Amino acid sequence: MIANGLDRLCYQSRWATLAPERKFFCWLLMMALAFSLPPLGQGILLVFIAAFTCWLLRMSLWRWLRWMAIPLGFLLVGIVTILFSVTREPLHLLFGVQLGHVWLGVLPEGLAAANATLWRSLAALSATFWLVLNLPFPQLILLLKRAHVPRLLTEQILLIWRFIFILLEEAAAIHRAQTLRFGYRTLPQGYRSLAMLVSLLFTRVLLRYKALATTLDIKLYQGDFHL
Structure with a gap:
């Protein structure tokens, strides 16, 4: 059960009793880095967040990867749509196949955009998972109250x-x-x-x-x- 598993993990975190505002601002910092760093920096941030999450929750890396695999399929579908382009000028394609009067392939711009989107999304997703796995539901309600929601x-x-x-x-x-x-x-x-x-x-x-x-x-x- 996904919801039950998330709820149990929240309460076994080393930061389970930490003030929710501190967790929220830490998440904001991670998200700012995820959207501002270049792909290499985003990859390093992803590794750091994965290690930090596993240490806080006393969980294995394999289990963290299983949680991350849940939305990864949706992310890959989006990356594929960015990566492949349809064009009538095959000379600009890195590689492609002809489909009637058009070509389906990968443009250099599409490859760069897909690479940037992939690492940015993975870094932001890992940061969001970090918040979800370290913020018990009562603390979320408390945070919403203090934010005057x-x-x-x-x-x-x-x-x-x-x-x-x-x-x-x-x-x-x-x-x-x-x-x-x-x-x-x-x-x-x-x-x-x-x-x-x-x-x-x-x-x-x-x-x-x-x-x-x-x-x-x-x-x-x-x-x-x-x-």
């Missing part, structure tokens, strides 16, 4: 975070029950079980929401959460 928005973030765990908990319970009944033994049966899981998940989350609303009514909820 509108109370309604803060409450919405709190409720969404809570319902993420409810959604994952219900999905895990349904999947476990289906697995015990060999619901994923074959591919067609797995598709049917998945469709059933989605429909049941929607129903059970609505029931949990109604239970939460009833609990708030019993406690004389007046429209404001204690933050």
Whole structure:
């Protein structure tokens, strides 16, 4: 479970109790360096943030790489679209293939832009992961309050975070029950079980929401959460 894993990692950080403002300003410094340094500097910054994150969270580099691999696929798709260009003048291409009356290939400008975008994105992404993995959710709420973020928005973030765990908990319970009944033994049966899981998940989350609303009514909820 991604959300559960992130939550556990936050509390095992060496900086778990550090003031959230200091973490936020440290993240701002990392982001400023990620966007201002040349590609070589961004690569060095990436290595530093990776080592710093692993030390703070007492985790292996392999586990950090697994976390980074989650958004890496989306990043690579964007890099490919920058790297390859369509042109009618193949003389400017470093290499390419002809597709009808046009050529698909790599221009020197596209290669330079893709290289700069890749390292900038990786450095900024590692810095953002550093903040997420070192900022427990209660500290995030405290940071939003001190930044005078509108109370309604803060409450919405709190409720969404809570319902993420409810959604994952219900999905895990349904999947476990289906697995015990060999619901994923074959591919067609797995598709049917998945469709059933989605429909049941929607129903059970609505029931949990109604239970939460009833609990708030019993406690004389007046429209404001204690933050």
